[in-house]
Amino acid sequence: MRRTLILSAFVAAVAFGPIAITGAARADEADATKVVQTLGEQTVLAAKIDDKEERRKQLIGAATPAFDFKTIGAGVLSHTGVQVPPARESEVIEGVIAFVSRSVINEIERIRPEEAKVGASNVKSDSEVRVGMLLSGVRDQINADWVVRKQAEGWRVTDVMISGNSLTAHFGGQLARRSRGELEQLVEFLKAEQKREKVAALPQ
Numbered sequence: 001m002r003r004t005l006i007l008s009a010f011v012a013a014v015a016f017g018p019i020a021i022t023g024a025a026r027a028d029e030a031d032a033t034k035v036v037q038t039l040g041e042q043t044v045l046a047a048k049i050d051d052k053e054e055r056r057k058q059l060i061g062a063a064t065p066a067f068d069f070k071t072i073g074a075g076v077l078s079h080t081g082v083q084v085p086p087a088r089e090s091e092v093i094e095g096v097i098a099f100v101s102r103s104v105i106n107e108i109e110r111i112r113p114e115e116a117k118v119g120a121s122n123v124k125s126d127s128e129v130r131v132g133m134l135l136s137g138v139r140d141q142i143n144a145d146w147v148v149r150k151q152a153e154g155w156r157v158t159d160v161m162i163s164g165n166s167l168t169a170h171f172g173g174q175l176a177r178r179s180r181g182e183l184e185q186l187v188e189f190l191k192a193e194q195k196r197e198k199v200a201a202l203p204q
Contacts (some may be wrong), residue, residue, distance in 0.1 A: 040116025079172020111137030
């Protein structure tokens, strides 16, 4: 009797279960892949712009609708070991987001991608899809899995995995070494980095 029940459950799952789940998963996969594909295409277009100020403006424009910066900032902060009181959380996360954004844009400008090739995708759950994309540039390339999660406003990139390593963990580690677990050291470093970036942007 037990074997009959198990076999019946298995047959029912095969016959009926995958249809609804697979259909939803495929729709989610397509939506998540579209976010990464559009990001890649717009990044390549922006990288071709010669004027640095305009190029950076367009790179930011490409990233803004694709990334969930608040989630990324919170993720990076969680790896720093710094305890942030609720009253200062918004200020610190904004500084972290600015630091991460500048670092990513600097890396994109370094490689100057000429092609974005979307590869395989992997549905991890009903709220997470990982999409492979290779950005090939003049000087280098980035081959990564872009972690796309379903948020209230739609599918957004919340992390990037390169050779199995999380970008949020990478930046969190950088800030952890700079701050040594101290809030004020973290804040001062973020402010110094922002000031240094502004000075570097001035006409020489």
